[in-house]
Amino acid sequence: MTGALPAAAPRLRRQIWCVGGGKGGIGKSLLAASLGFQLARLGKRVVLVDADLGGANLHTCLGLRSPDRTLADFIQRRAERIEDVVLETGFPRLRLISGASDFLGAANIKYPQKVRVLNRIRALDVDVVLMDLGAGNSFNIVDFFLIADLGVLTVVPEPTSIENGYRFIKSALYRRLRAVAEPEAIRQLIDSALDPKNPHGIRSPLDLLARVEQEDPGAAPALRREIEGFHPIFVVNQVRDEADVAVGHQLVAACARHLGVRATFAGFVHFDDAVWRAVRRRKLFMVDAPHCRAAEQVRQLARGLSRGESLEPPW
Amino acid sequence: MVGGPQGGTHYEALGLDPRASAERVERAYRFHLELYDDAALATYSLLDIDEVRAARARVQEAYAVLSDPARRREYDVSLGVAPAGEPLLRFDSRQAARADAEPAPVHAAPRESLPEPITGAALRRFREQRGVTLREIAAVSKVGVRFLEYIEQDRHSDLPAPVYLRGFLHEYARCVGLEPHGTARAYLARIPKQG
Numbered sequence: 147m148t149g150a151l152p153a154a155a156p157r158l159r160r161q162i163w164c165v166g167g168g169k170g171g172i173g174k175s176l177l178a179a180s181l182g183f184q185l186a187r188l189g190k191r192v193v194l195v196d197a198d199l200g201g202a203n204l205h206t207c208l209g210l211r212s213p214d215r216t217l218a219d220f221i222q223r224r225a226e227r228i229e230d231v232v233l234e235t236g237f238p239r240l241r242l243i244s245g246a247s248d249f250l251g252a253a254n255i256k257y258p259q260k261v262r263v264l265n266r267i268r269a270l271d272v273d274v275v276l277m278d279l280g281a282g283n284s285f286n287i288v289d290f291f292l293i294a295d296l297g298v299l300t301v302v303p304e305p306t307s308i309e310n311g312y313r314f315i316k317s318a319l320y321r322r323l324r325a326v327a328e329p330e331a332i333r334q335l336i337d338s339a340l341d342p343k344n345p346h347g348i349r350s351p352l353d354l355l356a357r358v359e360q361e362d363p364g365a366a367p368a369l370r371r372e373i374e375g376f377h378p379i380f381v382v383n384q385v386r387d388e389a390d391v392a393v394g395h396q397l398v399a400a401c402a403r404h405l406g407v408r409a410t411f412a413g414f415v416h417f418d419d420a421v422w423r424a425v426r427r428r429k430l431f432m433v434d435a436p437h438c439r440a441a442e443q444v445r446q447l448a449r450g451l452s453r454g455e456s457l458e459p460p461w
Numbered sequence: 462m463v464g465g466p467q468g469g470t471h472y473e474a475l476g477l478d479p480r481a482s483a484e485r486v487e488r489a490y491r492f493h494l495e496l497y498d499d500a501a502l503a504t505y506s507l508l509d510i511d512e513v514r515a516a517r518a519r520v521q522e523a524y525a526v527l528s529d530p531a532r533r534r535e536y537d538v539s540l541g542v543a544p545a546g547e548p549l550l551r552f553d554s555r556q557a558a559r560a561d562a563e564p565a566p567v568h569a570a571p572r573e574s575l576p577e578p579i580t581g582a583a584l585r586r587f588r589e590q591r592g593v594t595l596r597e598i599a600a601v602s603k604v605g606v607r608f609l610e611y612i613e614q615d616r617h618s619d620l621p622a623p624v625y626l627r628g629f630l631h632e633y634a635r636c637v638g639l640e641p642h643g644t645a646r647a648y649l650a651r652i653p654k655q656g
Contacts (some may be wrong), residue, residue: 388624393503400504403474
């Protein structure tokens with residue numbers, strides 16, 4: 147696996163949003179589905195892409211049965227054009243590319259296939275492409291995150307989720323650094339940094355940068371630029387009280403100080419019984435319980451994210 | 462280590478701008494104490510015990526200087542963010558000038574406290590006695606008139622989450638001449654916690 151990912155296409159009106167988070171079961175798919183729904187309601191043409199290959203269930207979140215055409219058909223060239231696997235959801239302006247497929251679960255898609263998928267997704271004639279990423283922090287997942295204009299990192303206020311969130315940030319950032327790093331010795335240093343027990347004692351991007359500056363000062367500026375250009379956006383899901391909300395601000399402060407990463411906190415969604423009641427009915431809570439607190443918070447979040455707004459630190 | 466730069470200025474240690482008001486220094490300090498609490502979610506998996514301890518010590522060190530006007534002034538001079546050789550009085554007048562940048566109270570009378578529990582109706586009575594209109598509060602605080610009305614009408618379900626509402630209540634209290642922290646706390650205490 148060599149070579150950088152294709153450079154971002156010229157920015158038109160279309161935006162690519164990603165919803166990731168490292169851990170499973172934290173509401174990424176529901177968040178992606180509900181944000182997509184809301185953006186479509188605001189008048190944008192949206193395609194949801196279920197990139198949770200192997201655990202795809204975005205269709206269920208939208209109340210659809212297992213789709214007959216999926217991303218796998220495009221990857222395996224049973225469908226020539228990506229448009230052929232775009233499904234109507236029944237909601238105006240909201241469409242879906244499903245990832246549901248046994249094939250995708252079993253096979254790790256190859257690099258050229260991934261580049262083809264990414265390029266075609268970029269070329270879709272829509273306003274927003276909203277990708278739901280799977281759990282974990284493998285290359286396949288973070289590569290989607292890295293091409294996004296908005297990289298949303300979902301966490302729930304639990305130690306396991308937050309630990310995975312940090313791991314996700316490091317994986318994504320190191321992947322990005324690796325793509326610009328020269329020479330080979332620096333690339334190897336970055337690869338080793340992913341192992342928390344690496345012999346250099348590198349535990350954060352700041353440590354890595356300090357080390358590179360020692361070993362090869364000429365290689366540092368490019369890496370520094372990449373770190374400065376990396377802006378994950380936190381959304382805290384399933385909050386139950388104010389202390390849970392404060393976690394979002396804490397994550398931003400901790401990222402800045404201890405990782406050197408400039409993250410933001412876009413908003414939060416309360417734990418809400420109306421959401422799981424809707425899930426059990428296989429309905430989207432935005433439709434099933436539009437007045438519930440979570441629905442209102444998703445509407446706020448969609449508005450804030452589209453305007454590039456984030457919550458101010460509490461001081 | 463992950464600890465990051467233990468150096469940096471005292472302002473950076475608390476995530477502050479060198480022009481931050483004393484109140485802001487206080488809030489940032491409290492936030493960072495929580496951030497580096499042994500049980501804090503955001504640092505638990507990121508830092509080990511020694512790093513948390515070091516980070517906490519750094520926060521204390523910064524706060525000790527920035528919360529003391531004389532020490533802060535001396536520090537500002539050493540940083541070059543304040544000119545040397547001026548009397549301490551200058552610091553105070555700068556503080557006053559700074560207050561202009563932040564929403565100025567509509568009502569400059571000394572801050573009072575209402576008896577608890579504080580209802581929206583009690584707030585309205587107090588405001589009307591002071592002759593302050595909601596429109597004036599909205600102009601100064603940038604909190605919409607609609608929300609100010611909801612506060613006075615105790616329409617809690619129409620109000621935003623407590624984390625925002627607290628800020629609105631602070632602004633309201635400041636504008637009518639009530640003590641902000643106690644007022645916000647007493648008002649919020651009456652709102653039933655939702656699941």
